[in-house]
Amino acid sequence: MISMKELAQHCGVSVATVSKALNDQSDIGESTKIKVKKAAEKFGYFPNAAARSLKTNKSYNIGVLFVDEANSGLTHEYFAAVLEGFKVEAEKQGYDITFINSQIGKKKVSYYEHCKYRNVDGVVIACVNFDSPEVVELMTGNIPVITVDHLHENCSSVLSDNAEGIKTLLEHVYEKGHRKIAYIHGQSSTAVTKTRVTSYYRFIENHNLDIPDDYAVEANYLDVSQASEATAKLLDRKDPPTCILYPDDTALIGGLNEIRARNMSVPEDISIAGYDGSRVSQFLNPLLTTIRQDTAAIGRRAAEKLISTIENPKTTYTEQIIVEGDLLVGESVGFAYDLK
Structure with a gap:
């Protein structure tokens, strides 16, 4: 994997221009953007995660809260498939996944506290007791949340029909x-x-x-x-x-x-x-x-909506997305x- 400086040298532009091209800034030409992006893809360039976080004030990390009553975990075929669809789309858009729980080491914490500790940009909630005070706290907090198969006025949801x-x-x-x-x-x-x-x-x-x-x-x-x-x-x-x-x-x-x-x-x-x-x-x-x-579509739509809420908070509204089965x-x- 090459560095940003090496990528700039290959494209015959400055490091600043490479940064602007990769971040879709408007003060450079479209042809330069395309040239830089194609070179970045060809040579497998990825921005340093820590540097990207400092620049954008985002962690590029999404929390997953999944605690089913049967304690089946990821052997739960339906939700495992939904979360796989979510993971694929989130990773495609440059986000990592972290599972949220109620403790950090041996210390008991709330889900909301764990999210803050992990500095997640948003959370997907699936198959939990949505009436639990800890889950309600998370859904009504200031972290973007999307739910799967559950309606809540404070956050968007994706539901099977x-x-x-x-x-x-x-x-x-x-x-x-x-x-x-x-x-x-x-x-x-x-x-x-x-x-x-x-x-x-x-x-x-x-x-x-x-x-x-x-x-x-x-x-x-x-x-x-x-x-x-x-x-x-x-x-x-x-x-x-x-x-x-x-x-x-x-x-x-x-x-x-x-x-x-x-x-x-x-x-x-x-x-x-x-x-x-x-x-x-x-x-x-x-x-x-x-x-x-359609578990793949449910997961994909949930990731798309949550990431849109994270990246465009002023223009993304709360909605219910219905996915049909057959x-x-x-x-x-x-x-x-x-x-x-």
């Missing part, structure tokens, strides 16, 4: 002739669940379906055991559903195990559908019908009139 996703899934099931559709959903306290459950009830209302209230059963996201218990509760009813929707593709495995333990088959005896479009959904037998969330039609939802 959960309402449309459930609606699309229900429309597919309905077209297959199902009218007795149960929904095992995630924790009721989360914004994602609230949106999905509302969409479920709206569909029922709009299609004049006579579905018992207890066809909606709670089971934690990614919890195979709870999904299995919820499935048993639904199948033990005098009027069991003909189709069951699950909170995610992983939890669905618990339901599938319970169904098979009763010597029932999918979709011959009952239909099932998942959510997320995870890798496991495409390996199950039968092939799973599910909603695939229906993956598998073999787990059959026609209702074919049921045994």
Whole structure:
């Protein structure tokens, strides 16, 4: 890697001109900028991080706050994929990533204090307890923040289109002739669940379906055991559903195990559908019908918006960015009139 002085010598300009060209300053010609930038890319020139920070008063470091209730960490397929999309875009724009926690060494600190200690320019928050006082402190502080799958008036957010996703899934099931559709959903306290459950009830209302209230059963996201218990509760009813929707593709495995333990088959005896479009959904037998969330786009849009807020604070406004998913039609939802 060459120095700025060597880059200037190669281009036949001063060090000051190289600096101005790389920082898009307006007092040098466009042709000179292009020449310098092409040479910098060719020879792999990168400005010294410490010098760049002093010049711009930015650390070029973004904090990531990610603490899920299941303590699955980066094995959480959905959020791991979202954060990978975020990381790729942030690094493309010259930013590094630091995970935020509640301690520095052995000293207990708040998330906000940790962000200040690490001198991050902004923070992305995903899969936490958003009602926690420490998280609220961070969202209402003076550090730019973007949230994933959560709305807060003080910061921008990127959300998967959960309402449309459930609606699309229900429309597919309905077209297959199902009218007795149960929904095992995630924790009721989360914004994602609230949106999905509302969409479920709206569909029922709009299609004049006579579905018992207890066809909606709670089971934690990614919890195979709870999904299995919820499935048993639904199948033990005098009027069991003909189709069951699950909170995610992983939890669905618990339901599938319970169904098979009763010597029932999918979709011959009952239909099932998942959510997320995870890798496991495409390996199950039968092939799973599910909603695939565009995790790469969610992560990328979050990084773009946060960096825009960091770099252009006076002209960037708070907004909610919705990212659509798409229906993956598998073999787990059959026609209702074919049921045994």
